[in-house]
Amino acid sequence: MESISKLSTEQTNEQSANLDRMSPLEIVTLINREDQTVALAVQQALPQIGQAVEAIAAALAKGGRLFYIGAGTSGRLGILDASECPPTFGTDATLVQGLIAGGDSALVNALEGAEDDADAGAQDLQKVNLTLLDVVVGISASGRTPYVAGALNYAREIGAATIAMSCNAPAEISKLADVAIEVMTGPEVLMGSTRLKAGTAQKMVLNMLSTASMVLNGKVYQNLMIDVKPTNIKLVDRATRILTMAAEVDYDKAAEALKMADNRAKVALVMLKTGLGPQEAEARLQAVGGFVRRAIEG
Helix, strand or coil: CHHHHCCHHHCCCHHHCCHHHCCHHHHHHHHHHHHCCHHHHHHHCHHHHHHHHHHHHHHHHCCCCEEEEECHHHHHHHHHHHHHHHHHHCCCCCCEEEEECCCHHHHCCCCHHHHHCHHHHHHHHHHCCCCCCCEEEEEECCCCCHHHHHHHHHHHHHCCEEEEEECCCCCHHHHHCCEEEECCCCCCCCCCCCCCHHHHHHHHHHHHHHHHHHHHCCCCECCECCCCCCCCHHHHHHHHHHHHHHHCCCHHHHHHHHHHCCCCHHHHHHHHHHCCCHHHHHHHHHHCCCCHHHHHHC
């Protein structure tokens, strides 16, 4: 375990040496102050994050899928990001998937021993029929989780694109990936509790990976969620408001177009901007790969 003790995320934080003597306000003030360093740490890794986005966007454009895989907090954050893609970007539930060591039960119950099984990482990717068209993002705060390393090794063997995300450098899993994202968040306020700054950094990077990749695959018009799935009252209202802004029409006209387009905001926007009917608007979108701007300007 010598290698673990040397990790920056496993060191003690001098700023919190008297944590157990602090008042509630002092504790949360310290945590907040430490959290402010996370965005700057992420900033240092932006070139690598940009490379990862390029790899993910390219894989998705070719019909591949995106897999996040991790243990504990890292795995849960991957599943969280994946689960938000269908309602936000109108994607199929299988396009972006999160896998966690120990399976679904590990989402709510800590199964810490599961992360030590390297074979399980490979087996979980085999279960989802990983192909060379797919891309795998291995997430590990320590940068050495065997479950993640096993997954990345398997992905490389079959020719899938690989990305490693860690909060230590140099990270062992970085050697197993095409792109290595190392965000140095340093010692935690609570020593070794990487659900804190490391977890925040991972969430920030995952936000970038999924959002930017979806933008590059035509899931956004201007800065609007034009592919949002209006599956409840709130989202129907959001889709309608998006149309009012994008097409510069009133609410009633936007709502009518959305209804005619069978609740497909993309199709409704093309209708509103071009005067085409639902079928013609959909055909134009398909002809340009689903990019609304191209469909409108074409």
